[in-house]
Amino acid sequence: xxxxxxxxxxxxxxxxxxxxxxxxxxxxxxxxxxxxxxxxxxxxxxxxxxxxxxxxxxxxxxxxxxxxxxxxxxxxxxxxxxxxxxxxxxxxxxxxxxxxxxxxxxxxxxxxxxxxxxxxxxxxxxxxxxxxxxxxxxxxxxxxxxxxxxxxxxxxxxxxxxxxxxxxxxxxxxxxxxxxxxxxxxxxxxxxxxxxxxxxxxxxxxxxxxxxxxxxxxxxxxxxxxxxxxxxxxxxxxxxxxxxxxxxxxxxxxxxxxxxxxxxxxxxxxxxxxxxxxxxxxxxxxxxxxxxxxxxxxxxxxxxxxx
Amino acid sequence: xxxxxxxxxxxxxxxxxxxxxxxxxxxxxxxxxxxxxxxxxxxxxxxxxxxxxxxxxxxxxxxxxxxxxxxxxxxxxxxxxxxxxxxxxxxxxxxxxxxxxxxxxxxxxxxxxxxxxxxxxxxxxxxxxxxxxxxxxxxxxxxxxxxxxxxxxxxxxxxxxxxxxxxxxxxxxxxxxxxxxxxxxxxxxxxxxxxxxxxxxxxxxxxxxxxxxxxxxxxxxxxxxxxxxxxxxxxxxxxxxxxxxxxxxxxxxxxxxxxxxxxxxxxxxxxxxxxxxxxxxxxxxxxxxxxxxxxxxxxxxxxxxxxxxxxxxxxxxxxxxxxx
Numbered sequence: 001x002x003x004x005x006x007x008x009x010x011x012x013x014x015x016x017x018x019x020x021x022x023x024x025x026x027x028x029x030x031x032x033x034x035x036x037x038x039x040x041x042x043x044x045x046x047x048x049x050x051x052x053x054x055x056x057x058x059x060x061x062x063x064x065x066x067x068x069x070x071x072x073x074x075x076x077x078x079x080x081x082x083x084x085x086x087x088x089x090x091x092x093x094x095x096x097x098x099x100x101x102x103x104x105x106x107x108x109x110x111x112x113x114x115x116x117x118x119x120x121x122x123x124x125x126x127x128x129x130x131x132x133x134x135x136x137x138x139x140x141x142x143x144x145x146x147x148x149x150x151x152x153x154x155x156x157x158x159x160x161x162x163x164x165x166x167x168x169x170x171x172x173x174x175x176x177x178x179x180x181x182x183x184x185x186x187x188x189x190x191x192x193x194x195x196x197x198x199x200x201x202x203x204x205x206x207x208x209x210x211x212x213x214x215x216x217x218x219x220x221x222x223x224x225x226x227x228x229x230x231x232x233x234x235x236x237x238x239x240x241x242x243x244x245x246x247x248x249x250x251x252x253x254x255x256x257x258x259x260x261x262x263x264x265x266x267x268x269x270x271x272x273x274x275x276x277x278x279x280x281x282x283x284x285x286x287x288x289x290x291x292x293x294x295x296x297x298x299x300x301x302x303x304x305x306x307x
Numbered sequence: 308x309x310x311x312x313x314x315x316x317x318x319x320x321x322x323x324x325x326x327x328x329x330x331x332x333x334x335x336x337x338x339x340x341x342x343x344x345x346x347x348x349x350x351x352x353x354x355x356x357x358x359x360x361x362x363x364x365x366x367x368x369x370x371x372x373x374x375x376x377x378x379x380x381x382x383x384x385x386x387x388x389x390x391x392x393x394x395x396x397x398x399x400x401x402x403x404x405x406x407x408x409x410x411x412x413x414x415x416x417x418x419x420x421x422x423x424x425x426x427x428x429x430x431x432x433x434x435x436x437x438x439x440x441x442x443x444x445x446x447x448x449x450x451x452x453x454x455x456x457x458x459x460x461x462x463x464x465x466x467x468x469x470x471x472x473x474x475x476x477x478x479x480x481x482x483x484x485x486x487x488x489x490x491x492x493x494x495x496x497x498x499x500x501x502x503x504x505x506x507x508x509x510x511x512x513x514x515x516x517x518x519x520x521x522x523x524x525x526x527x528x529x530x531x532x533x534x535x536x537x538x539x540x541x542x543x544x545x546x547x548x549x550x551x552x553x554x555x556x557x558x559x560x561x562x563x564x565x566x567x568x569x570x571x572x573x574x575x576x577x578x579x580x581x582x583x584x585x586x587x588x589x590x591x592x593x594x595x596x597x598x599x600x601x602x603x604x605x606x607x608x609x610x611x612x613x614x615x616x617x618x619x620x621x622x623x624x625x626x627x628x629x630x631x
Contacts, residue, residue, distance in 0.1 A: 014519050014520065014523045015426070015428060016426045016529060020426070021426070021427065021428050024423055024424070024426060024427055025427065025432065027423070028423075028424060028427070028432075028433075028436040028440075029436070031420075031436070031440055031500075032435070032436050032439035032440055034497070035439055035440045035442050035443050035497070035500075035501060036439050036442055038451075038454035038457065038458075039442070039454070041454075041457055041458075041465065042453060042454060042457055045457055053463060056468075057460075057462065057463030057464065057465075057467075057468050058457050058460065058463045058464060058465060058468070059468075060465070100340075101340055101341050101344055102341075104337050104338065104340065104341060105338055105341035107337065108334050108335075108337055108338035108341075109338075111334055114330070114331060114334050115327060115328075115331045116331065116334070116335055116338075120338055120342070123342060123345050124345070126349075127345065127349040129554065129610070129611050129614050129615065130353070130607055130608075130610070130611045131349065131352070131353070131607055132349070132351075132352025132353045132355055132356055132603070132607065133352070133356075133586070133600075133603030133604065133606055133607045134583065134586050134587065134590065134603055135358075135586060135590060135596065135599045135600040135602075135603040136352035136353065136355035136356050136358070136600060136603060136604075137348070137352045137355075138590060139352070139355045139358060139371075139596070139600070140347070140348070140351045140352045140355050141348075143371035144351065144355070144371055144372070145347070156344075156348065157348055159344065160341060160344050160345070160348075165341070185330065190333050191330060191333035191334050191336075191337055192333060192336070192337060195337060216445055220445070220446070220447035220450075221447070222447060222448075222449045223561065223562070227590075238447055238449050238450075241449050241450070241453070242449045242566075245449070245452060245453070245456070245566075245569065245570075246570060271463070274453065275453065275457070278450050278453045281447075281450055282446065282450060285445045285446070286442070289441065289442070289445050290438050293437075293438060293441055293505075296441075296502075297505055297506065297509050
């Protein structure tokens with residue numbers, strides 16, 4: 001008998017009983033189901049016909065299917081695509097900017113012997129325990145900087161966080177050997193060159209992690225919009241969804257040409273349209289996250305290392 | 308640099324009196340954009356809290372700063388107004404009680420589930436469950452509020468359809484406060500469960516298999532293995548999560564309370580208002596901005612005190628696990 005099978009046998013001996021395993025499986029199937037059922041349900045509502053919603057409410061399996069909600073969204077593609085464009089623009093610019101700010105700060109914090117290291121460390125640390133809060137932030141962004149109703153109000157306040165910077169710092173500290181940096185310095189490289197030519201290429205995992213945190217943060221953000229944006233041309237998808245919850249007709253505020261507001265409202269499959277927009281928001285995330293999940297986990301566990 | 312080198316007196320002097328080098332300049336430049344960001348978006352708001360001590364009045368035709376500096380000092384009247392108001396005790400109770408429940412459940416459920424899922428035979432199935440349970444974490448509260456709405460809509464929602472089918476009375480969910488503590492708690496757990504479980508699981512899978520083998524040879528039961536091997540391994544993360552969450556005990560997840568309840572209708576004010584929703588709604592209404600800022604400053608100071616206190620207590624009990 002080889003050592004390999006011996007080990008496997010020991011593991012088997014330590015495993016739970018088959019009955020327990022079956023119970024556990026049932027438990028996790030149930031939990032998984034609870035986590036994704038709402039999405040399935042909302043999708044089903046979005047493809048229900050207005051008629052069947054009126055008759056039997058939101059059904060798990062509608063009596064009559066209809067693509068009316070999606071056709072409606074397609075007809076409104078000016079509004080929807082515009083919101084989508086804003087969402088994508090904010091997400092892309094925000095992520096790029098955020099990654100640059102976060103990683104450069106993380107790198108600076110990770111350098112031993114840097115004269116201002118103490119200053120930068122405190123600068124990063126203090127906001128973790130004390131913040132000006134929502135009102136003071138609002139006053140600064142809206143009144144002092146005058147960023148209301150600009151795309152920057154959606155981007156700038158979210159681009160850096162101490163938590164992310166510390167994840168980067170810990171990563172750089174533990175994975176990049178000092179000797180590598182020192183030898184590059186001896187070869188006459190500046191810190192900017194070292195950062196862009198050496199650190200970035202060998203630190204892809206942490207860049208991926210930070211980029212993903214930021215991407216999901218920006219894509220899912222509606223709060224900044226609700227505070228700073230009243231201009232309809234800067235409404236992101238999440239903000240659109242948020243406004244439609246309060247006011248079903250929100251999307252009807254700028255109806256397409258040739259229809260009166262009343263005709264327009266009547267033509268709108270209102271119940272299913274809301275759910276359809278939710279589906280439109282969820283689909284990109286649902287498709288993307290299984291592939292990126294591991295970067296989230298690695299980022300969170302790196303962040304948990306005291307450093 | 309090795310430890311022995313630092314311990315030599317000469318080296319220490321060399322290090323502390325080191326001259327400003329080109330390296331320092333370059334690193335400062337590299338850190339400058341972030342420093343500017345912190346100054347504008349973190350530290351300016353801290354000074355902006357001055358507004359909490361002012362009777363802010365807009366001076367027509369002048370900018371914000373001019374108005375701010377020419378407003379009268381209010382002393383602590385903004386604070387006394389907030390602390391004496393009837394809403395204060397309600398907000399304090401809601402914020403603290405919800406957070407305490409969330410902190411406890413946010414440790415108990417994910418840790419136990421992480422231990423359980425690590426026992427599954429099939430690692431492949433376990434991956435699938437993890438991925439599916441991670442899903443809610445990526446949803447914004449706006450989207451989640453639509454999920455909830457689909458269930459709780461009084462006329463068309465699933466909950467009332469089921470109640471009606473069972474011959475029971477339907478419930479007007481969005482105007483009946485007694486259900487909401489449970490609904491809000493459930494949604495919070497639902498959204499964060501998979502994510503926290505996976506974080507804990509990551510450290511459980513890092514445990515050396517031979518520890519279990521040794522424990523098993525000594526006759527340890529599964530329960531004892533969990534108690535004496537897995538829990539001690541998870542302790543640093545649990546403690547860190549605990550300190551961070553306690554530090555945020557005066558903050559609440561705005562999206563949860565505001566979105567899931569559909570913007571907190573009047574009937575739910577008593578069960579769903581927290582400091583954040585109060586401040587947000589005050590900001591949207593015409594309550595004076597000084598009074599709103601006072602509420603915010605109270606929250607920030609209270610948080611700062613609790614996080615330092617939590618860290619202090621942890622460092623007394625177990626020095627290694629304190630985070631500061």
